[in-house]
Amino acid sequence: KRTRGAEVSTATLGFKPKAMATLDYNTLLVTEDNSGGKLYRVDIISNRDTVTFQPPILLGTGYTHELLAYDGKSHLYGIANGVLRRYNLTKTKPILADITGNTLIGSGFALKTLTTTGPDWILGTTTAGQLISYKINGADSWQRYQLRDATWQVFDHLISPGGGVYYGHRPEGSLHGYVDANPYDGRDDDLSGQGAIDPDGWTQTLLSAQPGTVT
Secondary structure, rough: OOOOOOOOOOOOOOOOOEEEEEEEEEEEEEEOOOOOOHHHHHHHHEEOOOOEEOEEEEEOOOOOOOOEEOOOOOOOEEEEOOOOEEEEOOOOOOOHHEEEEEEEEEEOOOOOOOEEEEEEEEEEEEEOOOOEEEEEOOOOOOEEEEEEEEOHHHOEEEEEEEEEEEEEEEEOOOOOEEEEOOOOOOOOOOOOEEEEEEOOOOOOOOOOOOOOOOO
């Protein structure tokens, strides 16, 4: 159940966003929807009553990912054309020099949505409706766990603030909650639906959650 909001900014980013990852309560990484793959840092000033933020800071180019997610510890994940890459973040207010260790994890990550459930764990859905969890170890090394075989294609965004809590967003603006009793066991029998958090009103272009805020 929503407890407050939604607060809305009067300013715009100044570009069309493509992917977004939340680093902490007042820091976002956002890519621009263009061939150059511009990556921006957005510093939030306040989200009380209205959302205010500093002008986006251009960090670099070449970040053509369709999906981004931060695991709350040190790793940023990005997917472009089914290829998963991992970056090391040494600061939560990074400049380009703080984004290091560009690592090719592997291909075959044809996901429609992407979030993280904890350090080195990602979760996503496919256009066929599968819900899949991955434990990422490093280059060419991961474990895949298919938690659901169908029906999750209805969501266009998937977010997790941690603690086994998942939220699925549908295009018409509804938000639905799920709880995974142990998000790291790879099992599908401890995931339960909690119903609609809101039947409508979630009209954001992109959604992302601060990792590790639910324990």
